[in-house]
Amino acid sequence: MPADVSLDAATASAAAAPSTGSSFLNFLGDNQLFQAGFGLLGVGAAMGIARTGAIWGTTMLRRRMLVSLEIDNRDRAYEWFLAWMAHRANNAASSASTARAAPWVRSHELSVETMIERRPNGSSSVFFQLVAGPGTHWFKYKGAWMQVKRERETRSMMGGQQAGMAVPWETVTLTTLSRDRKLFPELLAEARDLGMQGQEGKLVIHTAWGTEWRPFGKPRRKRPVQSVVLEPGMSEKIETDIKAFLARRQWYADRGIPYRRGYLFHGPPGSGKTSFIQALAGSLSYDICLLNLSERGLADDKLNHLLSNAPERSFVLIEDVDAAFNKRVQTTADGYQSSVTFSGFLNAIDGVASGEERIIFMTTNHVEHLDPALIRPGRVDFSVLIDDASPLQARILFERFYGGGANETDVSPEELETLAQNLEDIVAEKMKGGQRVSMAALQGHFIRNQPKDAVARSRDLFRE
């Protein structure tokens, strides 16, 4: 635009130049080339001044009349704001024909956020949320127009000094008239409420995203602790331990002891280790930070950073700890070598540079493969075997499943009791012969069968 303008102006002034008085100037004026050059020079200077003036003017105007708010992607408000905008856009779309004055968003650049939700039974669902993509968008909020600029900085990566995957730096900048500045806090509060609404009474799982923790998928419904049937007394024992720990923060601080605790749940697959940790986190209103030690790009320094910077009120969960270090070098299917070293991991858990506060849960199917250095107190303070179904556990699970009128079965409560007793006896008898069944297998079996069949066919489930 300025280029076009200056060209036109140059030809105009070149034509006007010969009217200048002195002979020297006339001479110069006769020189077409010089004329044009001189004209251009003058116009250029004038344009320069004008442009500086214009920029200065608009800057002043902006300063006086506009107000901007920048939110970067390290701030929680960033996600909230994008979700809030998407929510308004959706609402506006569904009511577009009826409510003319509905708040709306004018966006032509969208980006998609894919969320994957995994349910405890292994199934998963994927859904998409369309949010404002990088670019400029406009919307009207409480009568005020706002401009939203979402920008992505690709050169300077966040945590660029650390090796491996980095998260691009992103910002959204909201601009509106100065007189409407009071709307920003209102808008952010609305976005926060919407963002938190979905999480209330729910379990939030975070996963590592570069060097940051980010919520993964939708917040899940909490699972009641009693729904995970452990050995009698075990669940209470674990709960008491962790509650006592949580209540002793000051005690630790007074003695200068790092406020950390590590739990190890070991035992055969499908015995309820993961389910119990989830239920426990839910009941204490803690989030879960899921850490995968064999993740691509995870190195010692990043691991240390992640462990020291877990969100408030969260448990760090490391599943299958044996798997990450049972071979000298962990190699994924495509030949990529994970670069978390065992010593790096130990140091991240309780070295000098590790965070002051943290609760770690680890699970494994093979406690015998674990290095003694990992399970020494200070790294693992509470280790517990969560085993295959005991006769009593099988019975309780059966009663939970079919009792309480929850199932439309034609079996009377008395009959159910007899069946439950039969199942308990079968499990006890099989155990004597060295055969066990996992709680997960029982659960699956109960889902597929009516109570009578479930007990009658239960013998096939056992394994050595």
Ligand SMILES: Nc1ncnc2c1ncn2[C@@H]1O[C@H](COP(=O)(O)OP(=O)(O)OP(=O)(O)O)[C@@H](O)[C@H]1O
């Ligand atoms: N003790 C239990 N009480 C109730 N349900 C259970 C129990 N153990 C397992 N289940 C059910 O079995 C399924 C698998 O359980 P979970 O994932 O907790 O097992 P896990 O011990 O973590 O197994 P793995 O070692 O393979 O990770 C879940 O759907 C859960 O509901």
Ligand SMILES: [Mg+2]
């Ligand atoms: Mg598990």
